[in-house]
Amino acid sequence: MSVTPSPETGKGALERSWRFGLPQGRNDTASGVSHWRRIRRHRFTTRSLLCLLLLALPLAAQEPTLDDMSDAFEEILAQADRARLPSGLGDDELAQEAWLAVQDPGTAVKARELTEQILRGDKDSIAGHCLMGLVQHRSEGNLPVALYHFKKCRRLFEKRFTAYPGDEAPWFWHALSITEMAFISGEMGRHEDKIRLLLERDDFYEPKLPAERGWPLMRLRRYDDALEAVEEALRLGDPGQISSALTARCAIEAEQQRRQASYEACLEAAKHDRDNLEGNPTPFTNAAESALGLLRFDEAEKLLLEASGYFERDTVSNPWLDLTQLYLAEGRTAEALDAVRHMYSWRNQQPVFMEEQNRAETQMTAAIFLLIAGRPVEASRITRRAVERPDRTGFTSSASEQLRAAVALSDVMAQRTAAEWAAEEVSWLPWLQSLGKRLEVTQRRLAAWTSGRRAAAQIDERILLATLRPYLAGSVEAAEWIEPELVALVGPGVTLAAVGRARRQEDLEAAEGYFKAFEAEAIHLQGRHRKALEILDQALQELPGSEVLLRARLLVIGAKASLQTGDWQRAVAFFGQAMQLDPGSVRRGAAALPTVVYAAPGDIAQRAQDLLDGSPRFAAAKGGFQVRLEGHQDGGGAVLLSPQGTVLSSANVRQRSGDNVDSMARRLVQTLHEKAFAPRLDLTQADLRTLDGSPTAGGGRSSDRLRSVFSEVEARENARP
Numbered sequence: 001m002s003v004t005p006s007p008e009t010g011k012g013a014l015e016r017s018w019r020f021g022l023p024q025g026r027n028d029t030a031s032g033v034s035h036w037r038r039i040r041r042h043r044f045t046t047r048s049l050l051c052l053l054l055l056a057l058p059l060a061a062q063e064p065t066l067d068d069m070s071d072a073f074e075e076i077l078a079q080a081d082r083a084r085l086p087s088g089l090g091d092d093e094l095a096q097e098a099w100l101a102v103q104d105p106g107t108a109v110k111a112r113e114l115t116e117q118i119l120r121g122d123k124d125s126i127a128g129h130c131l132m133g134l135v136q137h138r139s140e141g142n143l144p145v146a147l148y149h150f151k152k153c154r155r156l157f158e159k160r161f162t163a164y165p166g167d168e169a170p171w172f173w174h175a176l177s178i179t180e181m182a183f184i185s186g187e188m189g190r191h192e193d194k195i196r197l198l199l200e201r202d203d204f205y206e207p208k209l210p211a212e213r214g215w216p217l218m219r220l221r222r223y224d225d226a227l228e229a230v231e232e233a234l235r236l237g238d239p240g241q242i243s244s245a246l247t248a249r250c251a252i253e254a255e256q257q258r259r260q261a262s263y264e265a266c267l268e269a270a271k272h273d274r275d276n277l278e279g280n281p282t283p284f285t286n287a288a289e290s291a292l293g294l295l296r297f298d299e300a301e302k303l304l305l306e307a308s309g310y311f312e313r314d315t316v317s318n319p320w321l322d323l324t325q326l327y328l329a330e331g332r333t334a335e336a337l338d339a340v341r342h343m344y345s346w347r348n349q350q351p352v353f354m355e356e357q358n359r360a361e362t363q364m365t366a367a368i369f370l371l372i373a374g375r376p377v378e379a380s381r382i383t384r385r386a387v388e389r390p391d392r393t394g395f396t397s398s399a400s401e402q403l404r405a406a407v408a409l410s411d412v413m414a415q416r417t418a419a420e421w422a423a424e425e426v427s428w429l430p431w432l433q434s435l436g437k438r439l440e441v442t443q444r445r446l447a448a449w450t451s452g453r454r455a456a457a458q459i460d461e462r463i464l465l466a467t468l469r470p471y472l473a474g475s476v477e478a479a480e481w482i483e484p485e486l487v488a489l490v491g492p493g494v495t496l497a498a499v500g501r502a503r504r505q506e507d508l509e510a511a512e513g514y515f516k517a518f519e520a521e522a523i524h525l526q527g528r529h530r531k532a533l534e535i536l537d538q539a540l541q542e543l544p545g546s547e548v549l550l551r552a553r554l555l556v557i558g559a560k561a562s563l564q565t566g567d568w569q570r571a572v573a574f575f576g577q578a579m580q581l582d583p584g585s586v587r588r589g590a591a592a593l594p595t596v597v598y599a600a601p602g603d604i605a606q607r608a609q610d611l612l613d614g615s616p617r618f619a620a621a622k623g624g625f626q627v628r629l630e631g632h633q634d635g636g637g638a639v640l641l642s643p644q645g646t647v648l649s650s651a652n653v654r655q656r657s658g659d660n661v662d663s664m665a666r667r668l669v670q671t672l673h674e675k676a677f678a679p680r681l682d683l684t685q686a687d688l689r690t691l692d693g694s695p696t697a698g699g700g701r702s703s704d705r706l707r708s709v710f711s712e713v714e715a716r717e718n719a720r721p
Contacts, residue, residue, distance in 0.1 A: 085099070085100070086172055087172070088167075088169075088170060088171040088172035088173075088175070089170060089172045089173075090127065090170030090172070090173070092118075092127055092170075094114060094117065094118055095118060095125075095127035095128070095131065097114055098111055098114035098115050098118065098127075098131050099127075099131065101114055102131060102134045102135065102138070102139075105138075105139075108135070108138075108139040111131070111134075111135055111139065112135050112139065114131075115128060115131040115132045115135055116132075118131065119132065124156055125156075126153055126156050126157045126160070126170065126173050127153075127170065127173055129149045129150070129152045129153035129156065130149070130150065130153040130173045130176055130177055130180075132149045133146045133147075133148075133149035133150040133153060133177070133180060134146075134176075134180070136149060137180065137184060143184050143187060143188055144188075146180070146184055147181060147184050147185070147188075150176075150177040150180050150181045150184070151177075151181065153173055153174075153176075153177040154174060154177040154178060154181070157169075157170075157173060157174045157177070158174070161174070163204065164204065174204070175201065175204065175205050178197055178200055178201045178204065179197075179201055181193075181197050182194045182197035182198045182201060182212070185197060186215070186216055189400065191216035191217075191219045191220050192216075192220070194216045195213055195216050195217065195220075198212050198213050198216075199213070207236070207238065208236075209233075209241065210229045210230075210232040210233045210236070210241070210245075211229065211230065211233030211241045211242075211244035211245040211248060212244060213226075213229040214226045214227075214229045214230045214233070214244070214245060214248030214249070214251075214252070215244075215248050215251065217229060218248060218251050218252045218255055221255070223252055223255070223256055226248065226252050227249065227252060229245075229248070230245045230246075230248050230249045230252070231245075233245035234246075239276060242272060243269070243272060243273065243276075243278060243280070243283075246265070246268055246269035246272055246283070247269050247282065247283060247286065249265045249268075249269070250262060250265040250266040250268075250269050250283075250286050250287075250290070251286070252265075253265045253266075254266070254286075254289070254290065254293075254473040255473050255474065257466065257469075257472055257473055257474060259290075259293045259294055259472075259507075259508060260294070262290045262293060262473070263287075263290040263291065263293060263294055265290075266283070266286045266287040266289070266290040267287050267290070269283040269286065269287070270283040270284050270286070270287040270303065279310045279312070280310060280312050280315075281307035281308070281310040281311070281312055281315070281317050281318075281319050282307075282312070282315055282317040284303045284304065284306050284307035284310075284319070285303070285304060285307045285317040285318075285319050285322055286317070287303045288300040288301075288303035288304045288307070288319075288322060289322075289471075291303060292471040293470075293471045293472065293473075294508070295470065295471070295508070295510050295544055297326070297330070297544065297546040300326065301323070301326060304319045304322050304323045304326065305319075305323070307319035307322075308320060308323065308342070311346070311349065315350075316358040316361075318343060318346050318347060318358065318362070319346075320339050320340070320342035320343035320345075320346050321343045321346075321347075321358075321361065321362060321365050323335075323336075323339040323342075323343075324336050324339040324340045324343055324365050324369060325365060325368075325479055327339055328368060328369060328372055328479070328549065329479050329480065329481060329546070329547065329548065329549050329550070330546050330547075330548050330549075331548030331549060331552075331581060331582060331679075333372060333373065333679040336369055336372075337369075337373075340365070340366060340369050343362065343365065343366075344362070344366075347362050359386075359389065360386040360389060360390050360403065360407050361403065361407075361477070363382050363383070363385060363386040364382075364383065364386050364406065364407050364410045366382055367379040367380075367382040367383045367386070367410060367414055368410060368479070368482070370382070371413065371414055371417060371584070371588070372549075372582070372584055372679055373584075373678070373679055374584055374587075374674065374677055374678045374679065376414055376417035376418040376420070376421050376587075377418050377421060379414040379417070379418070380411070380414040380415050380417075380418040380444070380447075382414075383407065383410050383411035383414040383415070383451075384411060384415075384447075386407045386410070386411070387407055387408055387411050387451060387454065390403060390404050390407060399463075399474075401458040401459075401460070401463060402458075402463060402474070402475065402476055402477045403477050404454070404455075404458050405454075405455045405458035405459055405463065405476045405477075405478075406476050406477040406478040406482075408451045408452070408454040408455035408458070409451075409452075409455045409476060409478050409482055409483070409485050409486065410478060410482065411447075411448070411451040412448045412451045412452045412455065412485055412489075413448075413482060413485060413588065415444045415445070415447040415448035415451060416444070416445065416448040416588075416590070417587060417588050418444050419440070419441045419444035419445045419448065420587050420588070420590055420616065421587070422437045422440045422441045422444060423437075423441050423616045424587075424615060424616060424617060424673050425437045425670075426438055426441070426614070427611055427612070427614040427615040427616070427669070428611050428615075428666045428669040428670050428673075429666070430666075452485075452488070452489045453489075455476075455485075455486070455489055456486075456489040456490060458476075459476070459486065459489075459490060461498075462474055463475065463476060464486070464490065464494075464498050465498055465501060465502045465505065467483050467486060468495075468498055468499055468502040468514070468515065468518055469502050469505070469506050469508075469511060469514070470508070470511050470514040479549070480514065480547060480550055481547065481549035481550035481552075481553055484517060484518060484521045484550075484553065487518060487521045487522050487525060488525060492521075492522035492523070492525040492526045493522075493526075495518055495519075495521075495522040496519060496522050496523070499515050499518050499519055499522075502515065503515050510542075510544065512542050513538075513539050513540075513541075513542030513543035513544070513547075514539075514543070516535050516536075516538050516539035516542065517536075517539045517543065517550060517554055519535050519539075520532050520533075520535045520536035520539055520554060520557060520558075521554075521557060523535060524536075524557050524560070524561050529561040529562075529564040529565050530561075530565055532557070532558075532561050533558060533561050533562065533565070533570075536554055536557060536558045536561070537558075539554055540554055540555075540558075548581050548582065549581075549582055549585070551581060552577075552578050552581040552582035552585040553585055553588075553589065555574045555575070555577050555578035555581070555585070556574070556575070556578050556585050556586060556588075556589035556591050557589065558570075558571075558574040559571045559572075559574035559575045559578065559591060560589070560591055562574060563594075568594065568621070568624075569623075571594065572594055572623070572624045572625070572643050575591070575593055575594070575624075575625070576625075576642050576643060576644075579593075579642065579648055582679065583648070583649070583676065583677045583678060583679065584677050584678070584679060586617065586677060587617065587677045590616075591617075592615075592616055592617055592618060592619035593617060593618055593619065593624065593625045594619050594621030594623075594624030594625060595618040595619065595620070595621060595624055595625040595626065595627055596620070596621060596622055596623070596624065596625075596626055596627075597609050597612050597613075597618070597620075597626075597627045597628075597629065598626065598627070598628045598629065599629045599630075600628075600629060600630040600631065602630065602631035602632070602636075603631060603661040603665075604629075604631025604632075604635075604636040604661055604664050604665050604668065605629040605630050605631040605636060605665075606631075607661055607662060607665035608629045608631075608636065608638065608665040608668050608669050609629055611665060611666060611669045612627065612629075612669060612672075615669070615673070617673060617676070617677070623643065624643055625640065625641065625642060625643060625648075626640070626641040626643075626645075627639070627640055627641075627672070628641065629668075631661075631664075631665075634654055634655045635652065635653050635654040635655050635664060635668075636652070636653055636664055636665065636668045637650065637651065637652045637653075637668070638650065638651045638652075638668055638669075638671075638672040639651075640672065640676045648676065649672070649675045649676040649678070650675070651668060651671035651672040651674075651675050651676075652668075652671070653667045653668045653671055
C-alpha cells in the first residue's frame, strides 16, 4: 500500500506559480494570491465576456464589418492574456509571452523557442533561466537540467535585487525559482532539500504553505514534525492547504501502519474533496488503499470508481491502474481488460515530467495483466524494461526499495512463466526448431534468478514484516498473490520466523489467512508436505473470497503437495478448483495436470496424442482430467474435460495451404495449450455459446477482446519514450 500526494501538494510549475503571494512586508497579500480553482473560474468569466461582446457588436454598429469583428477578437484575447499574467512578473513583453506559452501544453515548442530567444539576447536573463527551468521540467521532464536553471535564476536575482526584493522588482521569478526547486527536489527524492527550500520560500513570501512540508517530513519518518506542519496548515483555513494537509495526514497515519487511523484520515480527505467539489482523484485512491488495509474490497472498488470520474494533471494517482490490479486479484479479467485500456489513456494525458514517476508501475500492471491473460512472453518483455528503468518515488509515500522489489518480483514471475511456455513449445516443435526453445528455457530461468536476487537485495526487515501483513504501508508494492514469491527468495526459515513476528504486531483479525498462506508456501518449500496441506486448508478457509488469485496459487501448491504425499485424488480436486478460479495458475506454478488422453482413430489425433506425451502441463494418469482428440479430413479438434466431465477448454484447427498431418497435429497441440490455460471469465460476461457452454474462457466475444488488447498493450508500451 502506498499513498500519493494531492496535486495541490505536487502541483506543477504552472498551477503552483499562481499561488505565490507578494514579498514579505506588504499587507495587500490578497491582490497577489490567486488559487488555481479561482483561475479556472476566471477563465470561464473571460469566455463569457467574449460571448457577450460578440453579441453586443450588432447593437453597437448596424453593419459590423469583418475587420470590426477581428479587432474585437484581438482586443478581447489581449485583455484575457493580460489578466492571466501574475503580478511581479516584470515588464519584459517577450518573457510575458513565453510565460503564457509555458502555461499551455499545446504550445510547448513555442515556449522553448521564445525562451531560447531570451537567453540568446541575454545569457544572464533572470526570466530566461526561470522559463527554461519550466520548459525542462514540464515539457521535457529533465529534472537535473531544470534544477540547474532555477538555481541560476535565483542566484542572478538575489545578486541583482537581494533575497528580500521590493515591490518594484520582478519578484515573481524569485518566488518561482525557490518553489520549483523545492518540488523538483521532492520529485528527485531529495526530501531534506525540499523542506529547506519550502522554509526559505515561506520566509520570503506570503502566504505560508506549511502543508507542503508535511509530505517530505513524512518521507523522512519525522512523523511528529509532519503532523505539526499539518495542524499549522489546517489552522490557516485555506482550501488548498486543507486539502494538502488532510492528504498528508492520511499518508502519515498509513506510514505509521495504523490501519484504522489511516482509514479515517483518508476518508476525511476524500470527504473534503467531495464536499468542496475539488474533482481530484487522489483522495479517493488513497481512501481506497486504506479501505483495502481493512480488507473492505467492495468499499475500495466504489472509491476507485468515484476517483475514475475525475482527472487531474501532475498526479500519479491513476484510479484505472488500481482498478486493474483489484480486478485481476479478484479474478475479474474482463473488467480488468477495460480498466487497463483506461489506465493507458489516463497516463498518456499526463505531462512528460510525470513519466519517471509511474512508468515502471504502469508497465508492471500491464505485464501482470498479460501474464494472467496467458501471454507470458509479451509480459516478460515489459517487466524487463521496467526492471531496467525503475520509477522515482517523489510522488508516493513508498520508498524506492519497495517499488524496485515489486518490479523485480513481477519479472521473476514473468520470466519463469515464459520459461514454462517455452518448455511447452518444445513438446510440439520439430526437434531442430526445439533446440532454440530449450536454450530459451535456461536463459529465462537464469533471468528469473537474477531478478530474484535484485528483489531480495531490496528487502530489509521492515519491508519484509510489512509485506507479510496484508495491504500495509511499507510493504513490497506488489499484489498480495504475487508477494509469496518472496518466500523462495529470502528462504522458508526466515519467512516462518518473520511470520511469527508479524503476527504479534498485527491487530487485524482477518489477517490470519494471509499469514497461513505464507506459512503453507514456506513449509511446502521445506518439503514438509503434510504439514503444508494442513495449514493450507486453514488458509483457504480464512482468506477473503475476493482473493481469487491468491487462493488459486494455494490450490496449485496443495495439488503439488498432495502428489508428493501420494494422495492422487486430493491433488486432482485441488487442480480442479484451481482451473475453475484461474487456469493460468497451473502454468505459473510449473505444475502438470493428471490427465488421460483419448485419441479417436485417425492420423491427426494419434500424432497429437504422441506430442502431448511430452508436454510439461499434462502428466499421464487415470481418473483425472481428460483430453479428447479427434481428426477429420480438413483439420482436428481437442477438448479438455474436468474429472467430472465439464468442458474446460476446446481447440480446433483447420487445414491450411501446405499443411500435412504432422503440421496440423502440432498446431492443434499448440492451440490446446494456449486455450487450456487462458483466464476464466465471469458468467455474466462470457459468451456461453462458446466452449460447448463451458464457463471458462477459450473463445467467444470476451476471448476475442482479450486477444485484441494484447497487441494494443504492447504497442503502447513500445511507443512510449
